[in-house]
Amino acid sequence: MERRTTTDRLLRARAQAIGGEVREESVAAVLDRVLAVQAQDLPAAELGLRVRARGLTQDAVRRATDVERTAVRGWFMRGTLQLVPAADARWLLALFGPVHLALAARRLRELGLDESLCARSERLIIEAIGAEGPLTRAQLTDRLTTLGVEPKGQSAFHLIRRAALAGRVCHGPQREGEATFVLLDDWLPATGPLPFTGAAAERELARRYRAAYGPSDALDFVHWSGLKATTGKSAWAAVGETGSEPLPTPGEPDVRLLPAYDNYLVGYRSRELSVPAAHERRVWPGGGQIRATVLVDGLAVGTWSGGRRGAPVTVEPFPGAEPHTPAVAAGIARESADIARFSS
Structure with a gap:
């Protein structure tokens, strides 16, 4: 049983390009492999691409999202923000948009946002972006106050999200580190019928x-x-079995520093293969948080922090864990240096 567990873990890590010495060469290749990267925290999403690639730069990520438009951020699986290939965005939105619009209706009513106000808000969002170009959430919130929408609280956010789920707007280029919204049809023009419905x-x-x-x-x-x-x-x-890649010949441990909210930690109903049960609270402390983790051959052995704006990476091994072997310590050092390179 233990051998099967280890094999399954290694196969999962390899499939996700976070183990088995697998690293892709570009943003497009990473997303083609994994379909989506968790993106509720955009810097974490960028690190989620880095950890699956070889020598990827932050400029390359921004170029893919802001210039080439080959990757787009939106609300898809589970209604959470994901970064997906632009080529897949429209059929994913057609699949999930109606589901999450229906689920969001109750929350809109709780906020006092009736159908008439929602419709007027959608028109205002479209007209404002059409006239002014990409607008941030704060700018759209300011425009929505002209309809009586409260500037504080969650009302404006839910109205913007509703317009995105309806296929009217999507995330566009960053502006001074802040996300903007653009018209979907302008940013990702339809090129024909959806490939899947x-x-x-x-x-x-x-x-x-x-x-x-x-x-x-x-x-x-x-x-x-x-x-x-x-x-x-x-x-x-x-859908039949896809067939898994062969396991690599055992060698040095494959160490990766996964960002917070990584796909690997939310992609299965059980956490037993990825995080030892005794340390789950270290990774999932509550309040919706999922901490950045140190992964060795697909198994979490600690958490880490830092790595942004020049801050050094700080690793915190799980309590009671054996000291890192020289090979694991060297792997952590390489990953820490690569995060510094990526974020510089």
């Missing part, structure tokens, strides 16, 4: 998950996607 889109999502997450089952897919259980199980059953 309905059940075909659900099956494609299941196929991509199988390839990106290694050994897993239908319930893992349901957990990751946020689809209804019956829908997810049906799509899973319709």
Whole structure:
């Protein structure tokens, strides 16, 4: 049983390009492999691309999102922000947008935002961006106050998110480190019919998950996607095994410093393969936080912090853990240096 657990962990890490000496060569290659990178925290998303690539620069990430428009940030699986290939954004939005619009309706009502105000807000957001170009959340909030929307609280955020889920706007280029919103049709013009719709889109999502997450089952897919259980199980059953990559010849441990909220830590319903049960609270302390982790061959052995704006990386091993071997210590040093290079 232990051998199977180790094998499954190594296969998962390799599928996610965070183990088995696998590293991709570009933002496009990373996203093609894993489909989506968690992006509720944008600097963490950039580090999520770095950890899966070889020699990737922050400029290359910004170029992909802000200039080439080959990667786009939006609310997709589970209704959380993800960075996905631009080529997949529209069919993913068609699949998840209606689901999360329906789920958000109750919250909008709780905030006192009726259908009439929502419709007027959507028109205002579209008109403002159309006239002025990319606008930040704060700028859109300021425009929405002209309709009586409270400038504080969550009302403006939910109205902007509603317009994005409806396919009217999407995240655009950063401006002085702050995200902006643009018109979807301007930023990512439609090039023809969607490649996948309905059940075909659900099956494609299941196929991509199988390839990106290694050994897993239908319930893992349901957990990751946020689809209804019956829908997810049906799509899973319709997609055959993708076939996993062969395990590498055992060698030096593969050490990676995963950012906060990384895919690997949220992509399965169970955490037992990735984080020892005794240390789960170190990674998931509560309040929705998921800490950055030190990974060795797919297994978390500690957490880390720092690495932004020139701050050094600080590693905190799990209590009671054996001291790092020289090979693991060398791997941590290499990853720390690479984070400094990436963030400089």
